[in-house]
Amino acid sequence: MVLITTEKGIAKMDEKRTVDELKHRVQCFCEERDWDQFHNPKDLAIGISTEANELLDIFRFKSEEQMMQIFLDNQKREHVEEEIADTLFFILRFAQMNHIDLAKAIDDKIEKNSKKYPVEKVKGKNLKYNEI
Numbered sequence: 001m002v003l004i005t006t007e008k009g010i011a012k013m014d015e016k017r018t019v020d021e022l023k024h025r026v027q028c029f030c031e032e033r034d035w036d037q038f039h040n041p042k043d044l045a046i047g048i049s050t051e052a053n054e055l056l057d058i059f060r061f062k063s064e065e066q067m068m069q070i071f072l073d074n075q076k077r078e079h080v081e082e083e084i085a086d087t088l089f090f091i092l093r094f095a096q097m098n099h100i101d102l103a104k105a106i107d108d109k110i111e112k113n114s115k116k117y118p119v120e121k122v123k124g125k126n127l128k129y130n131e132i
Helices: 018-030 041-059 064-070 072-097 101-114
Strands: none
Touching: 018 072, 018 101, 041 072, 041 101, 064 072, 072 101
């Protein structure tokens, strides 16, 4: 696998794999373990929420400086990577089990949000659509 280094020196590999490939990898992993029986929409949604909250917990009560330090400590960074991977794993599995095209879903959502959040009204602001 070829690593690409950005201007910040961070290796990038995401562009080398498709979402479909990731969904298939997760599917194979789960099917080898006979886990389909446990992966209904409710339990997968619970898994997404649980893992996302484990990621959130890493940053709870941290100052801006403390949060930045997390990414400089290899062990703490690895913990963040594991939690984000766990969250993505459940998202990919949810999409795979329920025949959701993630690329289409994200495109559709961005299209809707572009109407809710027109650039000329929200650029540089973090307001909710009903506040602009």
